[in-house]
Amino acid sequence: xxxxxxxxxxxxxxxxxxxxxxxxxxxxxxxxxxxxxxxxxxxxxxxxxxxxxxxxxxxxxxxxxxxxxxxxxxxxxxxxxxxxxxxxxxxxxxxxxxxxxxxxxxxxxxxxxxxxxxxxxxxxxxxxxxxxxxxxxxxxxxxxxxxxxxxxxxxxxxxxxxxxxxxxxxxxxxxxxxxxxxxxxxxxxxxxxxxxxxxxxxxxxxxxxxxxxxxxxxxxxxxxxxxxxxxxxxxxxxxxxxxxxxxxxxxxxxxxxxxxxxxxxxxxxxxxxxxxxxxxxxxxxxxxxxxxxxxxxxxxxxxxxxxxxx
Numbered sequence: 216x217x218x219x220x221x222x223x224x225x226x227x228x229x230x231x232x233x234x235x236x237x238x239x240x241x242x243x244x245x246x247x248x249x250x251x252x253x254x255x256x257x258x259x260x261x262x263x264x265x266x267x268x269x270x271x272x273x274x275x276x277x278x279x280x281x282x283x284x285x286x287x288x289x290x291x292x293x294x295x296x297x298x299x300x301x302x303x304x305x306x307x308x309x310x311x312x313x314x315x316x317x318x319x320x321x322x323x324x325x326x327x328x329x330x331x332x333x334x335x336x337x338x339x340x341x342x343x344x345x346x347x348x349x350x351x352x353x354x355x356x357x358x359x360x361x362x363x364x365x366x367x368x369x370x371x372x373x374x375x376x377x378x379x380x381x382x383x384x385x386x387x388x389x390x391x392x393x394x395x396x397x398x399x400x401x402x403x404x405x406x407x408x409x410x411x412x413x414x415x416x417x418x419x420x421x422x423x424x425x426x427x428x429x430x431x432x433x434x435x436x437x438x439x440x441x442x443x444x445x446x447x448x449x450x451x452x453x454x455x456x457x458x459x460x461x462x463x464x465x466x467x468x469x470x471x472x473x474x475x476x477x478x479x480x481x482x483x484x485x486x487x488x489x490x491x492x493x494x495x496x497x498x499x500x501x502x503x504x505x506x507x508x509x510x511x512x513x514x515x516x517x518x519x520x521x522x523x524x525x
Contacts, residue, residue, distance in 0.1 A: 244475070248471045252468045252485075253484065257489075257491035257492045257495060259460075260488075260496075262456055263327045263332070264502075265450075266450050270442045270454060271324075272322075272324035273438055274438040275320075275442075276320035276324055276435065278442075278443070278454045279320065279462055282454070282455050282457070282458025282459060283458040283462030283463045284425045285458075286458065286459050286462075286464075287463045291418055291419060294416070297416075298415050307408070307410060308427065310404075311404045311408045311427075312423065312424035312426070312431065314407065315400055315401060315404020315407075316425055316427065316428025316431075317429075318400045318431075323393070326338075326339075329389060329390030329393070330394065331496065331500075332496045334376065335394055336488055337511070338395065338398070339394050339398050340485060340486055341370075342399070342401035342405075343486060347363075368521060369486035369514070369517075370518070371518070372517075372518060373511065374511070375507055376512065379510075379511060408473060412474040418467055421463075421466045421467045421469075487515065489511075
């Protein structure tokens with residue numbers, strides 16, 4: 216047992232289900248994966264806002280997932296790594312695919328037809344609070360002090376952004392509800408994905424969840440064909456971008472990091488997404504948030520930094 220524990224500390228893996236300290240190489244790889252994920256997901260909010268003028272929410276979700284599944288499938292073929300899932304793992308993967316890849320994407324696309332990209336990103340980031348709480352309760356990750364402090368501060372930043380945009384014409388009740396639906400399904404997807412990543416390769420899990428999400432969205436096929444025929448080339452290029460970068464690439468880097476980090480701590484890092492989204496929206500879409508929203512974004516970043524303390 217002592218030999219196994221020494222070996223586990225060297226590799227950053229767990230023994231008897233107990234997490235051990237990762238090596239600097241593992242930590243740096245996970246950190247790079249988080250950075251890629253955050254930047255890609257921030258760009259997704261802006262792309263969805265732009266592409267949504269030409270594609271309805273359901274067809275956009277289906278098109279994005281089909282492109283993502285093709286890209287991920289190619290990656291799985293190249294990697295040649297495949298582990299047969301157990302019945303329990305199949306159930307969790309299906310829950311992740313339906314909740315996070317299907318329902319989340321449709322709800323998010325519909326929300327962004329009513330609310331600007333920056334505000335949507337802020338509201339959806341209620342999800343990490345749910346992830347941290349339920350990971351502590353259901354996955355045995357506990358409630359580290361700095362995680363709670365950082366998460367609370369970051370959530371305060373979200374509230375500032377919400378207060379800053381409450382008096383604008385960019386939000387409505389249905390849009391807010393759709394954002395909350397996206398936040399809940401985001402949290403459910405992460406919590407379902409985490410246990411599966413203990414044994415299965417991250418790329419394989421992401422591919423399977425994406426395929427399941429695409430299958431769940433197949434009823435939107437007629438709408439996708441109609442939108443494809445009428446959409447300008449730029450909008451379709453945006454759809455392809457959403458499938459390749461924020462879906463295939465970013466969900467894979469997220470799964471890579473999630474396999475090496477606590478779900479609660481990793482979830483809080485996505486509070487960095489809203490301020491980046493606000494900056495991109497201002498530059499690319501001309502959507503300038505109120506000054507209080509900018510302050511809220513900075514508070515989010517401070518919370519993220521504090522949550523990373525040990």
